[in-house]
Every structure is written in structure tokens, then in C-alpha cells.
Amino acid sequence: MRIAVTAPSRPISPETAERARMVASERWGAAVELVFHAQCFLQDGHFAGPDAARAAAFAEAANDPRVDAVWFARGGYGSGRMVEAALGRLEPAARSKRYLGYSDGGVLLAALRRAGFEGAAHGPMVDDIRRDGGEQAALRALSWLVEGDPSALEPSLWDDPRPALAFNIAIVSGLLGTPWEPDFEGRVLMLEEVAEPTYRADRMLWQLTSNPRVRRVAGIRLGRFNQVVPNDPEFGRDEDAIAREWCERSGIPVLGQADIGHDAANKVVPFG
Amino acid sequence: MRIAVTAPSRPISPETAERARMVASERWGAAVELVFHAQCFLQDGHFAGPDAARAAAFAEAANDPRVDAVWFARGGYGSGRMVEAALGRLEPAARSKRYLGYSDGGVLLAALRRAGFEGAAHGPMVDDIRRDGGEQAALRALSWLVEGDPSALEPSLWDDPRPALAFNIAIVSGLLGTPWEPDFEGRVLMLEEVAEPTYRADRMLWQLTSNPRVRRVAGIRLGRFNQVVPNDPEFGRDEDAIAREWCERSGIPVLGQADIGHDAANKVVPFG
Numbered sequence: 001m002r003i004a005v006t007a008p009s010r011p012i013s014p015e016t017a018e019r020a021r022m023v024a025s026e027r028w029g030a031a032v033e034l035v036f037h038a039q040c041f042l043q044d045g046h047f048a049g050p051d052a053a054r055a056a057a058f059a060e061a062a063n064d065p066r067v068d069a070v071w072f073a074r075g076g077y078g079s080g081r082m083v084e085a086a087l088g089r090l091e092p093a094a095r096s097k098r099y100l101g102y103s104d105g106g107v108l109l110a111a112l113r114r115a116g117f118e119g120a121a122h123g124p125m126v127d128d129i130r131r132d133g134g135e136q137a138a139l140r141a142l143s144w145l146v147e148g149d150p151s152a153l154e155p156s157l158w159d160d161p162r163p164a165l166a167f168n169i170a171i172v173s174g175l176l177g178t179p180w181e182p183d184f185e186g187r188v189l190m191l192e193e194v195a196e197p198t199y200r201a202d203r204m205l206w207q208l209t210s211n212p213r214v215r216r217v218a219g220i221r222l223g224r225f226n227q228v229v230p231n232d233p234e235f236g237r238d239e240d241a242i243a244r245e246w247c248e249r250s251g252i253p254v255l256g257q258a259d260i261g262h263d264a265a266n267k268v269v270p271f272g
Numbered sequence: 273m274r275i276a277v278t279a280p281s282r283p284i285s286p287e288t289a290e291r292a293r294m295v296a297s298e299r300w301g302a303a304v305e306l307v308f309h310a311q312c313f314l315q316d317g318h319f320a321g322p323d324a325a326r327a328a329a330f331a332e333a334a335n336d337p338r339v340d341a342v343w344f345a346r347g348g349y350g351s352g353r354m355v356e357a358a359l360g361r362l363e364p365a366a367r368s369k370r371y372l373g374y375s376d377g378g379v380l381l382a383a384l385r386r387a388g389f390e391g392a393a394h395g396p397m398v399d400d401i402r403r404d405g406g407e408q409a410a411l412r413a414l415s416w417l418v419e420g421d422p423s424a425l426e427p428s429l430w431d432d433p434r435p436a437l438a439f440n441i442a443i444v445s446g447l448l449g450t451p452w453e454p455d456f457e458g459r460v461l462m463l464e465e466v467a468e469p470t471y472r473a474d475r476m477l478w479q480l481t482s483n484p485r486v487r488r489v490a491g492i493r494l495g496r497f498n499q500v501v502p503n504d505p506e507f508g509r510d511e512d513a514i515a516r517e518w519c520e521r522s523g524i525p526v527l528g529q530a531d532i533g534h535d536a537a538n539k540v541v542p543f544g
Contacts, residue, residue, distance in 0.1 A: 045508025046471060077471040080478045174475055177448035178482040199318060199349040203446055206352040210450040236317025 001068040002033045003145055004061035005126055007040040007048035008086070009104045010076030012127050014041055017073075020126045023138045032146055037061060040073045040126075047078045055082040058108070059089035062097065069119075069145040072101025072108070074127035079107040083180060087111050098145050101125050103194075103262065106171040111180040113165075113271040122166035122190075122260065123152070123268035133264035144268045154190065154259050154267040162218050163272025166190035166260050173204040176211055182271075185216045190258035190269055191243070192223030198235040201225065202242050209250035219253035224261030273340040274305045275417055276333035277398055279312040279320035280358070281376045282348035284399050286313055289345075292398045295410045304418055309333060312345045312398075319350045327354040330380070331361035334369065341391075341417040344373025344380070346399035351379040355452060359383050370417050373397050375466075375534065378443040383452040385437075385543040394438035394462075394532065395424070395540035405536035416540045426462065426531050426539040434490050435544025438462035438532050445476040448483055454543075457488045462530035462541055463515070464495030470507040473497065474514050481522035491525035496533030 003024075005017070017036045024034045039057035042049030049057075061070045086108065098119040099112055109120040123144060124137035131137065143149035150158065157164060165187045167175075172191070175181050193201055208214050225239035237245070247254045259267045275296075277289070289308045296306045311329035314321030321329075333342045358380065370391040371384055381392040395416060396409035403409065415421035422430065429436060437459045439447075444463070447453050465473055480486050497511035509517070519526045531539045 043505075045506050046503060047508075077475060080475060080482075170475075173446075174479045176479070177453075177485070178479055179484070180482075181449075203349060203352060203442075207446045207448070207450055210352075210452075212451070213449070231318060233315075234317050236319075 001031070001146060002035060002066055003069045003071050004035050004037060004064065004067040005040055005071045005073050006037045006057040006061050007073035008054050008058055008082060008108050009048065009078035010046065010074045011043050011048035012040050012073045016127055016130060019129050020138055023129070023135055024142055027139060027142065028146060032142070046076070048073070051081045052085065054078065055085035055089065058082070058086045062094035063089070063091045065093045067097065069098040069100070071141065071145060072105040072125045074125055075101065075103030075105050077104050079104050080174070083107050083111050087115060100141055100145055100268070102166070102266065103168050104171060106167045107175065107180060109271060110175050110182045113182060114180055121268050121270040124266050128264060128266070131264040137264040137266060140268065152268045154269045156221060156256065156258065157269065160188060162186065162188050164188040164190060164269050165271055166223070166258065166269035169193045169201060169204045169208070170196065173207045176207060181213070184214050186218050187272065188219055188221060188255060189217045190221045190223055190260055192258070192261040193225045193239065194262035195227040195229060197229040198231040198239065198242070201239050205243055205246040209246040209252060215250055215252060217252060219255040220247055221255045221258035223258040224263065226262050273303070273418060274307060274338055275341045275343055276307050276309060276336065276339040277312055277343045277345050278309045278329040278333050279345035280326050280330055280354060280380050281320065281350035282318065282346045283315050283320035284312050284345045288399055288402060291401050292410050295401065295407055296414055299411060299414065300418065304414070318348070320345070323353045324357065326350065327357035327361065330354070330358045334366035335361070335363045337365045339369065341370040341372070343413065343417060344377040344397045346397055347373065347375030347377050349376050351376050352446070355379050355383050359387060372413055372417055372540070374438070374538065375440050376443060378439045379447065379452060381543060382447050382454045385454060386452055393540050393542040396538050400536060400538070403536040409536040409538060412540065424540045426541045428493060428528065428530065429541065432460060434458065434460050436460040436462060436541050437543055438495070438530065438541035441465045441473060441476045441480070442468065445479045448479060453485070456486050458490050459544065460491055460493060460527060461489045462493045462495055462532055464530070464533040465497045465511065466534035467499040467501060469501040470503040470511065470514070473511050477515055477518040481518040481524060487522055487524060489524060491527040492519055493527045493530035495530040496535065498534050
């Protein structure tokens with residue numbers, strides 16, 4: 001099978017691409033072909049090429065009938081700038097594929113799910129291979145893309161049949177009110193965060209849990225809050241306590257932890 | 273007349289309060305009494321006292337028939353945590369007053385306007401007196417609170433009869449989808465920002481201009497983008513260019529500059 005990689009946000013290096021190709025090759029040999037779009041290596045300021053190039057590369061991979069799945073190269077910031085153009089170019093062949101990424105890529109996953117695509121999932125990206133233990137993350141991502149391997153899934157999904165969504169808190173709060181806002185109704189919403197000062201996490205959780213549509217979730221599971229930026233002065237409560245407080249105020253059940261985050265242990269959550 | 277000061281977000285010092293009292297006293301003598309609620313000086317971690325104390329102090333000032341106007345002491349972060357409780361306690365006497373603040377206080381202003389209050393306005397807060405030229409800012413704020421002085425107003429309001437709103441970009445994008453989201457229909461929306469990395473300003477403007485309700489504004493005026501946090505790598509365009517790009521993409525007219533921002537020159541914008 002063929003897996004295409006494009007970079008909706010920031011670029012990766014050719015060395016990183018080569019490492020991912022090695023992981024796929026060692027595990028599946030010639031049965032899995034990892035194809036990196038040249039756009040992955042473009043650099044345009046912050047971005048992996050101009051908005052139009054990122055949208056075109058994504059649509060090209062998604063529309064290609066020889067491609068079975070699309071894997072996002074890296075997050076950062078940028079998919080919001082290309083989502084409208086990218087979605088507008090998708091053809092019927094794009095519907096049957098799996099799509100995997102997270103963080104900033106959550107914008108694209110939300111838009112795909114909103115457009116009725118059933119193969120969008122939160123999970124490790126190519127650039128995660130550079131983390132400690134990153135080859136395991138890449139292998140987990142590929143196992144899901146190639147085989148739908150259940151061991152790649154966030155463990156609560158083994159028992160809980162309810163549809164799920166997983167997002168970075170900044171990304172999902174940024175989606176609120178846009179045409180790509182997810183349908184939260186009855187979903188288990190898993191949330192993770194990285195590198196945010198506590199007051200911002202608090203403000204984003206306020207926005208999220210104040211939203212009447214978000215309040216229709218089945219409940220929230222808390223992923224990891226990594227690299228928290230210390231608040232000055234001391235905020236007085238940690239991210240976990242903050243999230244639980246907002247859930248309590250808004251009547252949203254906290255269902256427990258979620259094994260997701262900006263780290264090598266990040267698990268796969270198909271968007272239901 | 274009597275102006276009450278409460279702190280919906282962060283505290284001020286008694287020295288700052290005293291300086292503001294001096295400014296009022298030099299200009300208006302005994303005709304204007306500036307009354308600082310003791311809650312202004314509370315410190316609870318990041319906040320000017322617990323959420324309940326901030327909500328109670330605000331409601332007390334707003335409901336007091338002897339008080340003519342309510343002036344916010346300082347921004348920072350915190351009004352979202354108390355807005356629901358504060359608004360829930362307001363009585364009819366609160367409706368006829370002027371309310372002045374900005375930045376994080378925009379949450380409270382939006383909620384007041386949304387609840388039908390006609391006296392909410394963006395403008396300098398007490399703590400701005402500590403800036404270079406801050407006594408002018410305090411005097412401008414007081415001139416509007418006391419006399420509705422037209423020279424305190426953002427200059428485009430002298431000629432443009434359309435209703436206006438003014439917000440910090442982070443605050444107004446955070447309000448989207450909440451019960452306190454402003455009614456944007458036909459309004460001139462003035463935006464300012466402070467201390468945000470460029471990619472975040474871009475993401476917030478994406479959220480804002482992608483919103484179908486925001487797209488019903490009469491147009492956007494651009495205030496100052498102060499203390500921009502440099503992006504790494506170089507983002508490739510500045511905040512003004514970013515805002516203009518999103519307005520163009522979304523079909524929102526850019527009406528020009530707005531004389532507002534996190535600085536001593538910040539002008540008053542009554543919420544229409």
C-alpha cells in the first residue's frame with residue numbers, strides 16, 4: 001500500500017523523512033511505500049511553502065487513487081491558512097482514505113470529519129520520530145495507517161464504543177465558531193496541551209466549556225499537559241485541576257485520563 | 273458624582289489608587305468621588321481575590337444606586353472566571369451606569385452589552401496611570417466617565433455614526449461561541465493586540481474572520497499591535513499585513529486605523 005506524506009503546517013528535513021522510510025521498510029518491506037511530497041521540504045518563513053502550495057500538495061495526495069492514506073509531516077501552525085483551499089479541491093477519491101496527524105493538523109482533521117470523511121484520526125506525525133522513543137511513535141502511526149492496528153489506539157477506545165475526538169486545546173478552541181468546528185454531540189472529547197502558560201489554558205478551557213455545543217459532549221478525557229509555561233504570579237492551581245473545575249462548572253463529565261499528548265507515547269484516536 | 277472602582281481580573285496597589293484619586297481631585301475637586309472597593313487590593317495567586325469576591329465586588333458597585341459609573345482597575349486575566357456570577361447578580365440599578373475598561377475586561381463589557389446595557393465602553397483603566405503619560409490616560413478615562421467628553425473618544429467616532437465595538441484580539445476570539453459573544457452585526461469592530469507571537473495573532477484573526485457572525489461587521493479598524501513577540505522562524509509578514517490579509521480573504525472591509533492599544537494613548541470606544 002502507498003502512504004503519502006504532506007506538510008500542512010511546517011516543513012520536515014529530508015533526513016527525518018529517510019528515518020521514517022527506514023521504519024516502514026524494516027517492518028513491512030516493499031508492502032508499504034512511504035511517499036514524501038516534495039512540498040514537505042519547502043521553507044517559506046514559518047511554513048512548509050506558501051499556503052497555496054500546502055493546499056495543493058494535500059489535495060494532490062488526498063485525490064490520488066493510488067494513495068491509500070495521508071500522513072501529516074508535522075504540526076506547528078499553518079493548516080488554518082490552507083484548510084479552505086485544501087478542502088475545496090477534494091474529490092470523491094479522497095473520501096475513503098485514512099488521515100493521521102495532530103496538534104495544528106487538528107484543523108484539517110476537524111474539517112475532514114465535518115465534511116463527512118470517516119478516516120480522520122489524531123495520532124503521531126512523521127516529525128515525532130525525532131523525539132526520544134520517536135521510532136515507536138512512527139511505528140504506532142504506521143501500524144494504524146497500514147493495518148488499523150488496535151494496539152495503536154488510545155486504550156479507552158478498546159472498551160468505550162462511543163465516538164471520540166482528540167484535540168490540542170488551543171486548536172479546538174480556535175475552531176469554535178468557524179465553519180470547521182467539530183460536531184461535539186455525544187462524543188468523548190480528549191484534550192491535550194503543550195507549552196501554554198496556565199492562564200491561557202484556563203482561558204481556552206473557559207471558552208470551550210462555556211460553549212453550548214461543546215456542552216453536548218459525552219464527556220472529556222484529559223491528556224497530558226506538557227511543557228507548561230510557569231505563570232507569574234503563581235496561578236494557584238495546575239492544569240488538571242483547572243480542567244476539572246471547568247468541567248464541573250459546565251456540567252461536563254470528566255471520564256478520566258487520555259493517553260495522548262505532544263510526546264512519543266501519543267496514541268491514535270480515530271474521529272468518530 | 274461617584275465612580276466606583278473594582279478589579280475583575282488582577283489587583284492594583286493602594287499607591288496606584290491614590291494617584292488616580294489625586295488626578296480626579298485636581299481636575300474636579302469634591303464634585304467627583306473615586307471610591308475604590310477593598311477587593312481591588314486583594315491578591316489570590318494571579319487574581320484580585322477569589323472569583324466569588326471579584327464577582328461580588330463588581331455586582332455591589334454596579335447595583336449601588338449612589339454609584340454613577342464603574343471603572344475597572346486593571347486587566348490581565350480573570351473576568352471570564354467571574355462573568356457568569358457577576359452578571360447573574362445585577363439589578364435594574366446597574367443598567368443606567370457607565371462601565372469602562374479594556375483588555376481582559378472586554379469579557380465583562382461584552383457581557384454587559386449583550387445583556388442590553390448601553391453604558392459599556394473600551395478605554396483606559398486605573399492601572400494605566402503607571403504608564404509613561406499615564407495620568408493623561410486616567411484623565412481621559414475620567415473625562416468620559418464624568419462628562420462623556422467627546423475628546424476622549426476614538427477619533428473616527430466623531431464622524432462615523434455607526435455603532436462600534438473595541439477589543440483585544442485574544443479576548444474577542446475567546447468570546448466566540450460563548451454566551452457572551454458580542455453582536456457584531458453592522459458594527460465597526462476595532463481590534464488591538466499586545467504581547468502575542470505573530471503566529472498566534474494570525475491564528476486568532478483566522479478564527480475571528482472565519483466566523484460567519486463576525487463577517488456581518490460593518491468593517492474592521494486596526495488598533496496598535498504592541499510588544500509583538502518575535503516569531504522563530506521569521507513569520508514573513510507583520511501584524512498589520514496579516515490583519516489586512518484575513519479581512520481581504522473574508523470580505524470584511526478594512527476601514528483604517530483605530531487609536532486604541534495597550535498604551536497611554538488608548539482612546540474610549542463606547543459599545544454601540
